Amino acid sequence: MGNISKKKREQLLEFLNKLREEHEDDEVLFSINKIESELTSIKYGLVWEEHEERVDKEIETKVPVFTEIKEREISSNGSLPYNFLLEGDNLHSLYLLEKTHKNKIDVIYIDPPYNRGKDDFIYDDNYVDEEDAFKHSKWLSFMSKRLNIAYKLLNSEGVIFISIDDNEMAQLKMLCDSIFG
Incomplete structure (x- = not known):
């Protein structure tokens, strides 16, 4: 059995690469890079929806x-x-x-x-x-x-x-x- 999360992450990274090819705007590229960084940073850990007090x-x-x-x-x-x-x-x-x-x-x-x-x-x-x-x-x-x-x-x-x-x-x-x- 394969790693489903890894496959989903790889699909999203592929999509981000396509977006990168279609856009030259620095702000858009910065945002894409930020999303990619978030996708690749956590491999295991505690994840939750943050709430404001x-x-x-x-x-x-x-x-x-x-x-x-x-x-x-x-x-x-x-x-x-x-x-x-x-x-x-x-x-x-x-x-x-x-x-x-x-x-x-x-x-x-x-x-x-x-x-x-x-x-x-x-x-x-x-x-x-x-x-x-x-x-x-x-x-x-x-x-x-x-x-x-x-x-x-x-x-x-x-x-x-x-x-x-x-x-x-x-x-x-x-x-x-x-x-x-």
Whole structure:
């Protein structure tokens, strides 16, 4: 039995070559080359439909900033390194930490939503129910953004711990493999 995906890819590449012969416009040729690059880049891996979250729109105009609140300060020995509490949307917070703590974090622990179709996980302010055909794609989009930033935050000795149940375990494993190696 042959590789069906490979045959389909080869047919599409042939079609792109025909288009290349018919067009001389640089913009069209650039687009054809971009399509060819996408067709040939992934041989195996996790592929999903990406989805936009409310926070994706917010980040375009609302830049997260650290704000120190003196009355919430926790004092300790001033000569020791300090920890801090960062409140806010987790993606906004991660973008901010990416600017200030890249390659500096030793340990990350996350307990992401388990995506069980219950009312405890929100995308775009709408609950994703069990019947949503894109519920795994939405979850992967959600997690991919955050784990890619988490990877950039970890130092070379850093580790990440993730709590999850069986509902998204397989997808999370493949996603982590693609990001963390």
